[in-house]
Amino acid sequence: MRKKSVLILILITLFSCSYKSQSVIENIFENFSFNNTVSNSTQIIIKTYDSTTKKRGYIESDILLKEFKTENKQQIIDFDKIFVNAEKTDYCCCPISTYSIHFFDQKEELDFFYVDTLEFKDKVRICENSFQYSYIIEKQKWKDYLAEIEK
Numbered sequence: 001m002r003k004k005s006v007l008i009l010i011l012i013t014l015f016s017c018s019y020k021s022q023s024v025i026e027n028i029f030e031n032f033s034f035n036n037t038v039s040n041s042t043q044i045i046i047k048t049y050d051s052t053t054k055k056r057g058y059i060e061s062d063i064l065l066k067e068f069k070t071e072n073k074q075q076i077i078d079f080d081k082i083f084v085n086a087e088k089t090d091y092c093c094c095p096i097s098t099y100s101i102h103f104f105d106q107k108e109e110l111d112f113f114y115v116d117t118l119e120f121k122d123k124v125r126i127c128e129n130s131f132q133y134s135y136i137i138e139k140q141k142w143k144d145y146l147a148e149i150e151k
Helices: 002-039 073-081 139-150
Strands: 043-049 064-069 087-089 099-105 108-116 123-128 134-138
Touching: 002 073, 043 073, 043 139, 064 139, 073 139, 123 139, 134 139
Parallel strands: none
Antiparallel strands: 043 064, 043 099, 087 134, 099 108, 108 123, 123 134
16 A cells, blocks of 8 residues: 555655646747747837727738838847846737737748736836737837837
């Protein structure tokens, strides 16, 4: 009986460690992937859409209101800086997207993300396009960045 109890305890420990290890590995990969996309970008285009429809997720069919485009490498570096102290989250179901962020290397689109500015009063959720993970940043940082690239 004691051997079975010890065996069960060991198996539980192994499986719990395995899940934690997998989660850590996924987190590292997602961060690497995002950082790699930003660093390989030669231009970032941020599109804002009509938020009165309050559509969840995919917004490409909504009315495009405005586009913001980076004009130089420093603006891409500054984009990366808005993620200092960002909170990373796992799967995010159905954000109410009001912006999309498109990363380009020359003319090739590397990746895109959705931005939900309505869920929180003072924060913004930036979701990977299949909603597998997101970053939550301060809304003021987001507004300041848009003002910077709008100049």
